[in-house]
Amino acid sequence: MDPEDFFNPKLFDGEVAVVTGGASGIGLRIARALTARGAEVMITSRSIERLEAAELEIAARTGRIVSSLPCDVREADDVDRLQDFVMSRFGGASIVVNNAAANFFTPAERMTRRAFDTVVQADLYGTFAVTQAFVGHMIEQRHGNILNITIVQPERGFPGFSHSGAAKAGILSLTCSWAFEWGRHGIRVNGIAPGPVPTRGVAENMLATDSPFADDARHVPLGRLGTPEDITSAALFLLSPAASWITGVNLVVDGGLFLNPPVTDS
Numbered sequence: 724m725d726p727e728d729f730f731n732p733k734l735f736d737g738e739v740a741v742v743t744g745g746a747s748g749i750g751l752r753i754a755r756a757l758t759a760r761g762a763e764v765m766i767t768s769r770s771i772e773r774l775e776a777a778e779l780e781i782a783a784r785t786g787r788i789v790s791s792l793p794c795d796v797r798e799a800d801d802v803d804r805l806q807d808f809v810m811s812r813f814g815g816a817s818i819v820v821n822n823a824a825a826n827f828f829t830p831a832e833r834m835t836r837r838a839f840d841t842v843v844q845a846d847l848y849g850t851f852a853v854t855q856a857f858v859g860h861m862i863e864q865r866h867g868n869i870l871n872i873t874i875v876q877p878e879r880g881f882p883g884f885s886h887s888g889a890a891k892a893g894i895l896s897l898t899c900s901w902a903f904e905w906g907r908h909g910i911r912v913n914g915i916a917p918g919p920v921p922t923r924g925v926a927e928n929m930l931a932t933d934s935p936f937a938d939d940a941r942h943v944p945l946g947r948l949g950t951p952e953d954i955t956s957a958a959l960f961l962l963s964p965a966a967s968w969i970t971g972v973n974l975v976v977d978g979g980l981f982l983n984p985p986v987t988d989s
């Protein structure tokens with residue numbers, strides 16, 4: 724049984740969800756699970772081919788249609804187009820999942836300014852811009868849910884991923900500021916901090932020979948790497964009314980890895 728099978732199939736009836744980076748990996752699994760539970764879902768990423776494949780996969784698995792639009796979250800014009808599309812098709816969004824991210828292993832002394840900018844724009848600026856595109860409508864409706872995909876304890880530092888660590892720390896700060904500012908409007912804002920989940924993005928961008936990421940499985944107390952399903956069931960919980968008094972948290976979903984970080988060899 725999938726962990727997400729514990730969630731009611733009508734849990735998200737009447738909700739409209741935008742999932743950035745929803746064409747692959749964790750974002751695709753969250754988009755599929757929301758679709759299967761009644762939400763109207765809009766997925767975005769840069770690649771039309773991946774979006775088309777994701778639409779087919781979700782339709783085959785759920786019997787329901789998702790909408791999709793190519794959108795580079797670093798580009799203000801793309802985010803404006805996304806906003807226009809969602810407003811005209813659905814009248815607004817009640818759920819935003821800020822999942823799109825870029826990452827690659829680079830020692831800090833060799834990281835170019837453009838490399839730093841590429842990651843910070845995709846992660847931190849993208850989270851800001853996409854959220855801002857939809858929060859006005861949420862405030863009007865006095866109903867909204869924002870979920871940011873972060874990392875575990877970004878203040879700890881991530882050797883070789885200093886751009887991503889800094890961007891994710893910024894996202895965590897946005898999560899807390901927004902939770903505070905928008906709670907009075909009926910909007911909840913939370914984060915999920917995944918442990919290592921072997922997705923395409925990780926395989927293509929993070930497993931350089933000297934990357935510490937490759938070693939993580941040995942250190943996970945629950946004895947295995949994570950799956951997109953592990954992250955998705957936590958997302959469904961935080962986005963559901965079962966979490967209606969939870970805002971501003973960064974929920975760690977990592978098999979206990981943060982208790983035993985890979986700096987120590989056990």
Ligand SMILES: CCCCC/C=C/C(=O)SCCNC(=O)CCNC(=O)[C@H](O)C(C)(C)COP(=O)(O)OP(=O)(O)OC[C@H]1O[C@@H](n2cnc3c(N)ncnc32)[C@H](O)[C@@H]1OP(=O)(O)O
Pocket residue numbers: 824825826827828829835836837838839841842874881884887888924925928929
């Ligand atoms: C914090 C600890 C880790 C926490 C765990 C987090 C995991 C994840 O986030 S997994 C998700 C990863 N998924 C992805 O990264 C998918 C999307 N990524 C990409 O498509 C590429 O990685 C991309 C971001 C590089 C693509 O963006 P694009 O705009 O096409 O980038 P460019 O190729 O133009 O490069 C821009 C700039 O960055 C430099 N650069 C790119 N790759 C590397 C690399 N492997 N090593 C060093 N530098 C790299 C590139 O050279 C450019 O800079 P300049 O040379 O100065 O122009």
Ligand SMILES: NC(=O)C1=CN([C@@H]2O[C@H](COP(=O)(O)OP(=O)(O)OC[C@H]3O[C@@H](n4cnc5c(N)ncnc54)[C@H](OP(=O)(O)O)[C@@H]3O)[C@@H](O)[C@H]2O)C=CC1
Pocket residue numbers: 743744745746747748749750767768769770773794795796797821822823824825826845849872873874916917918919920921922923924925
């Ligand atoms: N997997 C892991 O171990 C961990 C993942 N995370 C986080 O989980 C989230 C999902 O990662 P994961 O599923 O592993 O990775 P993937 O690479 O599979 O997914 C990332 C998605 O983001 C999209 N994307 C990247 N850049 C942009 C951009 N500029 N504009 C729009 N979309 C973009 C990609 O699509 P396209 O290339 O088509 O644009 C892709 O669909 C990310 O936020 C990541 O940082 C955090 C900790 C650990």
